[in-house]
Amino acid sequence: MTDAGGTWREAEQALQAGIDYERANAARIYDYLLGGACNFAVDREQAAKILTQNPDMAYVCRANRDFLRRAVEWCLSQGITQFLDLGSGVPTAGNVHEIALAQDPDARVTYIDFEPVAVAHAHEVIGGLENVSVTRADMRDPEGVLAAPGVHDLLDPARPIALLTVAVLHFVPDPELPAVLARYRAATAPGSVHVMSHGSADHDDPELAARTRAIQDGYRGSATEVVLRTREEIRELLGGLELVPPGLVDIVDWPTPSPGARPTGGYAAIARIA
Structure with missing residues (x-):
């Protein structure tokens, strides 16, 4: 067995x-x-x-999932109804398409992941939904991703797109990552946005920084080790674009502060592409 x-x-x-x-x-x-x-x-x-x-890790994952929901809802409120989800992972409750289609039946969502279990399960979850696709591809290959039928045939490049990189980029050590992300953004229409969350140990609170570094240590030996970037490095991934208020903040504080909420050690932001 x-x-x-x-x-x-x-x-x-x-x-x-x-x-x-x-x-x-x-x-x-x-x-x-x-x-x-x-x-x-x-x-x-x-x-x-x-x-x-770091016993907080399950909490961090749930907080990140909550941020994804808030970000998708914000995009919809801005009239953005197309979503390109890079490194989408294994679908669980509160998928992007569930959130988007509940508010706009014409919304379009395409999931990209390389992990075969995630892709296989995603195919099962979306069933025969016409406005949702799943593609197994390496997000570090923007040309291949953008040319894939599940992306090319579903998303309208003339309309705004939300580029989602939620809790994925800290698993991508590639030094060319800023250029890779810039290529995706260059393929989007005016009004598009880049949604990001990213782990970091760059915090004023030394205990929070230590907890985040502990998460990095916990992933050592796995197929997907963690790269913790500084706030400046995370900002670089967004290409110097204008950030939607409140800017680059802890995941729990986007889009509004959450007094009393335990910080996650991860940063979240939405950048306006054009």
Whole structure:
């Protein structure tokens, strides 16, 4: 039997699909911390390690999910009804398309992820929805992503798009990442926005900084280790664009401060692309 409970034949098919049962993956760890079921024992073991390092991690994941909901709702309030979700992960309750379609049945959402379990489950979740697509692709290849049928045939480049990079960029160590993100933004119409959340240990509170570094330590040895960027480096990823108020703030404080809420150590922002 395999770790996922399948047969050896299923294990072979999984390996052919690119599923790695031996190393934990950020998408599946995140799914587990949110209470999902699309994860393996190796992911749960890594999650336990992360929680040992920082017991707040499950709280951080939920706070980030809440930020995603608020950001999508804000985009819709601005008339932005198209969403390109890079590194979308394993779908759980409160997916982008659920939030968007509940308010605008004509909204369009395309999910991009490289992790095969996340992609397979996403296909199951969206069923036959006409305005939602899932594409397995590497977000570091903007030309390939933008040319993929699930993106090219669904999103209208003449209309504003919300580029979503929520809790994903701190798993991308590529030094060319600013240029990669700039390419995506260059392909969008005026009125588009870039939505981001990103982990960081750059905080005035030394205890908060230490807790965030502990999360980074907890991911060591997984297939997706964490890169903690400074506030300046995160700002660089947004290309110097105008930030929607309140700017670059803790995830729990976007778009309005949340007095008494425990800070997460992650920053959130929405930048106006044009």
